[in-house]
Amino acid sequence: MRYFNVMILGPTQSPYEGGVFKLELFLPEEYPMAAPKVINIDLFFKYDLHVFCICWDML
Template sequence: MAGLPHRIIKEIQCLLAEPVPGIKAEPYESNTHYFHVVIAGPWDSPFEGRTFKLELFLPEEYPMAAPKVRFMTKVCHPNVDKLGRICLDILKGKWTNLIV
């Protein structure tokens, strides 16, 4: 994780030490700004029993700039476009580093 800001290193360590149930996120070995993410479909929802692969990218400006997130697994959802990009204001113009 050399070359990453201390804050991101700390967040990665916390994520790996205390994983969120149903979510697995691991940094790429070749580029620790990218993460492989796997999310289990929420219980009692149309997505229950499915797993979804996502790619997360933390830009150099993070946390001042929003992370880039996209589904690698095809998903039919009104907030996900055909390329897997998540269409939410908080991941675009309404991002604030207070969310982190």
């Protein structure tokens, strides 16, 4: 199992409150020695990011 659909809810009392952020997460065979790939599939997010990095400490 290396492919995940992820949904992150915006934290309360933040500019992202009420937001729902949908991502595709793919773990390569080399994981954890190779970084996971994360794709934003929520095209209506105001910054319109399609591929970006996530700080795992925040999750």
